Amino acid sequence: MNSIASILALSVDAQTVPAVLFYLFAGISAASALGVVLSRNIVRTAVCLLFTLVGVAGLYFLLESEFLAAVQLVVYVGGTLILIVFGVMLTSKSPFSRFEPKAGEVVVAIAACIILFAALVMAIRSADFRPQTLDTTQKYPVVALGQALLGDYLVPFELASVVLLVVMIGAAYLAKSRKRDDKRAVARGAATLSQKARQWS
């Protein structure tokens, strides 16, 4: 925190620098999030999402969670988003033009969301969390994160590998397209197998 502040604003008040940075990153992510909602072109939507993710990564930096910010940039922006863009490209042959929702739906959705947002803000403000300021006096080492991952959270950590393995297998299965001769092979295989099945039926 201190290091970033000192790099970016050498002689400015210690309170103002983080505030400015916050508004910068928050503005980027909020505006791009709105862009995700509003843009009609899917590629543009993806770009907006990219900016949101980057803005959020910046917020992690502000919160002294450098490791998480790195993960966000590497895994989210570099992995997940690229995956999404691949998806966009692979399916881009389909007609995009008339993807517009009906006006009634838009009104209902926006109204509901505005009400919800207002309620959420009221709830958050009513909660009145303390403290509202960062305590920057104490050390906040990354090594503790590793310790937590391999200590208290060892089980979910290991489980994540299982999740990823299973998901990878499933995704690979679905994504690999089945060719025409494949289908014929299926038919043949089914025929031989169902001969046996027919004995029962």
Add this chain to the structure above:
Amino acid sequence: MNIVAAAIGRPYIPGWTDLGPFVAEGWLIVTVVGLLLAPFFARRRNLACFLVALAGLTAALISLLWVGVPAPGRAPLRGILIADSFALLWKAMLIVFTVGVLFLWRSTTASEMREGDGPEFFTLLIGATLGMSLMASTTNLLMIVMAVELASLPSYVLAGFRKTHRLGAEASLKYVLFGAGCSALMIYALTFLYGMYGTLDLGAIARQVQGGAHAHPALLTIAFFGLIAGVGFKIAAVPFHFWCPDVFEGASVEVTAFLSVASKGAGLVLLLRVLMTFADAMEYRAAQPLVALAYAVGILGAITATVGNTAAFAQNNIKRLLAYSSIAHAGYMMCAVSLLFNLNGHQTDAASGVNAPAQVLLFYLTVYLFMNLGAFAVAALVYRATGSEDISAFNGLVKRNPVLAHAMMACMISLIGLPPFAGFVAKLNLMLVLMNNGGGWWILVAVIAVNSIASAFYYFRVLRAIYLEPAGADQPAFAGHPLGVALAAGSGLALVLMLVLASPVSALTRHYARMQGIGGAAATPATKPVVTVSAAP
């Protein structure tokens, strides 16, 4: 080096006392690996994978029962996971049911499946099973999220496993979009729980809620909303049920059967454990936020049962009908979960640690497992023979295949909840416990009773087709795969047996209805008229 070592501290290496109770999960992971290796050693890959999966599940079941439950008071794996008898019985049921699903696959879809797709299919199935078993044994928020996702993500793929099948593709699309939305909602809402109490352990959170610390009722509301959204999606509670009929219809039948019992059961078990953790910390007193929570779950259960039953009325597709039926049954079970505070005592008996709603849920799930397995097995075999999932495909089944017809009859009547099948006992047990709670739960009893009557209409439509309609010219008699017939007949038989042996089943579920960390507070004895028989001559 020394500084780093000091900072890292000693590495955490879990020992046998930590991992022992979770050998079954270990076996499931080993099975996943085995499934990936099996195709290299066998020519008939699908069959090999079937056998590997069967062996893995059997090993898991045996080790589960062998190891049993560790002594209470210990929290293995630093409290991330819980091993108690409640989870144990659910896991045993889950594994038994998954074996049933494997048999169902063998007797129906196996002949259609392309050689070589087996490893993927079974990996996904076992992976989802692992997730569902973990859902039962945790109160850690992170673990809950992980387990729910591990259960969900493979299920999405399973729903669309028949790649060339348009309906399958549509089903999995709907499933994944709906599921991703609900789980995202849940995760967002759960962050507030962490924000308010600074811990991911629900037990600790519950104790703080009881203590009144950091009381932010509005945020607590958000958190519970999210929780119900995430779990409600798994159990297809209204209004999180939209995916259910479409996915059930689009997926192949063994996947549908799997989702209808395993997925819902896991969700209910998780919901019960989470809510009971709160209720126990609050000593089952009728205080906020428990009251609101209990009412919410109860009302949701009643609505779910009603919507499920009424919507099932006009269905012609048997899988869709069973989907709505499963929604209705999830509603009944949610009514049991809503017993968060008791007007005349405690839900958990302090002396024995037996939790009444847990008992009801376990009992109901045990019976429900067989009802659905049997019904889906018959539906699958009829589909194999006629190529149709319509109810009209059942026309004259009693002449075409009497064993399947009678098995279906048993399942349908049991699903209604009529004697002489176990569904009656399960429903009776549920209603008795609800009545015993008194107060507003009488309304739930009435709702369940009315719903049961209404449900008779659509279940009887199937029976009518089976017994009264004549078979069409294109509906010849058929034998069906022996494994599937055995599955159906076995389920029917189990339903009769469980009615006759209701007492041992009840005792079993009672014995296992104990949750770690939930022991009930100092109980006041419930007053009930006790009848003493006058001395015999």
Add this chain to the structure above:
Amino acid sequence: MTVAVLLLIATLLPLLSFAILAFVGKRMGNPLAGIVGTFFISASFVCSLAAMIVWLSLDVAEGRAFGFGGQPILKTYDWLPGGLQIGIYVDSLTVVMFSMITLVAALVHVFSLGYMADDRRFPRFYTYLGLFSFSMLALVLSGTLLQLFIFWELVGLCSYLLIGFWYEKKTASNAAIKAFVTNRIGDVGFIIGLGLLFCHLGNATFPGIWGSLGNAGMAQSGQVLILPMVQGSAGAAELSGSLQKAEPQFTRFPHVTTTMLTLMGIALFCGAIGKSAQFPLHVWLPDAMEGPTPVSALIHAATMVAAGVYLVGRIFPILTPDAKLFIAIIGCVTMTIAALIAMAQTDIKRVLAYSTLSQLGLMILAMGIGSWVGGLFHLITHAFFKALLFLGAGNVIHAAHHEQELTEFGGLWRKIPYTAITFGVAVFAIAGVGVTVGDTMIGFAGYFSKDLILHHAGAFAWLATKEGGHTAYWLFFWLPTIVAYLTAFYMTRCWMLTFAGRPRNQKLYDRARETPVMYIPLAVLSVLSVIGGTALGARQMIESAAKETNNYFDPRLRPPAVANPTAKVAQPAHFAGFSTAWQNAGAYAHGDTSTIASDAYRLGERSLKYVSFAFVVGIGLGILVYSKGLTIPNALLRVPPLRWLNIWLYRAMYFDEMYAGVVVACTMALATVAAVVDRYVIDALVNLSARVVRRGAVLARLCDQFVLDRAVSATAEMVQEIGAAARAPQTGRIRTYVTALMVAVALSLAGAIIVVLSTTGR
């Protein structure tokens, strides 16, 4: 325990037979399936007999006299948490019922080998019989009311299946439906009673009920009127001392008021009204004769219909005097009208059906007036001779190639002599032929049981009218007496028209014949009809059962050890504290019980003289009138009042027509209401012409449909409409789903937050 195990085996054997026949019966084919069924039920009979012998030898081993009470066996099993128990209860009554049921069932199985030989659904018939036998035995073995109710429904189902066995016949399937619906009406009452009982006790084993509420049934307005129900055990004087000071025992159940108990008893009795075809619901039994005749013999004469009497016997201790009075009245009415109707019937099976009704009414009356032993004793003897009558009728019908009209028979005794003789024996038995010489009674089975009931009826009437009771109580004696005359008459009429005289239908006469497989069961049953009253010890068994029951509901009533069972001095009546009329006999409770009781007993005996020769008069008159076939009665029926009476009785007093009228009227009323509602309310609200048309169609349909159908279809329509609403969001569009879900979540969450915030004041 041996007894319990034997009885359990006896119960399960028919179930096994059912299971085997259900799966492979069709493959077994015609005689084999029947033989298998017969084998199993015979084995079951052997087990029951063995159980009876063991049961009696237990008595002997324990130094008691023959037939006086082994230890009742109660084994319960917590079926469900919440006090729902199932189990078995075995006392002397159970044992004797088992022997009776399995014996009759076995004989009917044998008989059906011949009777049903030509039927193409022969194996299925035996399948049903097996299921019925199992259910009936399980009903008798039931240890709790709930379990009894389950098997009660099961025997009802079997009855329904067997009445409609020849479902191609429209009349048969109609009769089956009628029986089913009528029984359900009674069962509603049963369920209500059961529910009330559960609410108060949370448990319903028989001893549990007796122990908890038994004394309540005996007491009224603080008065304790308890007398042992059984004859010949304890000196009433010895008892009276301890009883006078007894408090009403239901202090343990303060919420059970006498009114509640009366309601409970009547509600439970409603079940018996349905099953035993008592007065308002009696219409199903005569129609049930559409079923095969062996079925009529087994189910609709000997066993199932008697289950109502059995039920009353089991709940007897909790019946309040008012409830018993109700029961007695119902029994009395049934008995009388059925006997009258039976005189004018011309279908042989319908005569027997009405005679069954009449006898069932007599049993119910007996229960009502407190003659527990008499009612159940008559149940046993009646089972023998009524089964015999039905099987004989079956033989006649079989011989006559399914002709059932008495007017077509005549002179058949030459062709089917064995049937004629055995039928005659049964007629004598039901007419109560017998004499008392000094202390010795000689006669047919029916004589003993009927004599006992009438004796008690007389004593009851005497006690009830003593000290200013209403004279109408004497009807409980006089009506059965008159019915005894009528019974002898119409049974003789039946025999005379069938077997005596000249053949009225020569073709039918010429082809008539009988086969051994069918008359051997008749022979066995006729022997039983002769000796059933004495030799089998049925009465002693039932008396000991009464004592066992008594012991449960009040331990203080256990007979003193010194009691001399043979003493006849102080015979306390069989009519434990009884009916509202006993209020008047206030002195009875406080006075010299022994004197009054023995007075009543003696006076009851004295009134028997009015009925002693009923059979002579009845049979004599019957022979006289029908000696020349139909000539004399036809001549008599030309007299207008008699003719009208005959037509009235022939049409069974127009009960069916009345009910049909009521149903139609109700339907019309409902239709009218529906129409009014439609026209003025719904239309005003909805104003859709399509709806009017549809409702109009419904209305038109209404007029020729049962009310029940209407209710069902209306419910179905309603459910369908709700279902349409429930399925409305299920459009198949994923965006609708997501939007619906998210909007629902967003709005409800926002609402909840606002509510929470406003209530917590933040």
Add this chain to the structure above:
Amino acid sequence: MELTLAISSSPIIGLNHYLVLAAFIFVCGLLSMMLKRNAIGILMGVELILNAANINLVAFNRFSYAYSPDHKPMLDGQVFAIFVIVLAAAEAAVALAIFLNYYNNFNTIDVERAQTLKG
């Protein structure tokens, strides 16, 4: 409006700022889930919600629960956030595979075309 209020009331960036921002992103995610007809667009909405959750987690962790009473660093929130990122990746992989499958079968990515299953 609420956001500006929060800003003007204190120059210091507090927890509430982060939470409100997260709420905004959450609502944006909800909206894009509701309004997009492209399946991938709906998935992006899910990603937005997950990011909102992560902001919450990290902010709560850093502001309120960074240290245990004995001044040891506590990182539960951050750990949770890391797992959420992992799960988001997994979910995206599965979802995209399913979209491809759907695309192969229906030749479009428009979710409105999936209407066969209904009722």
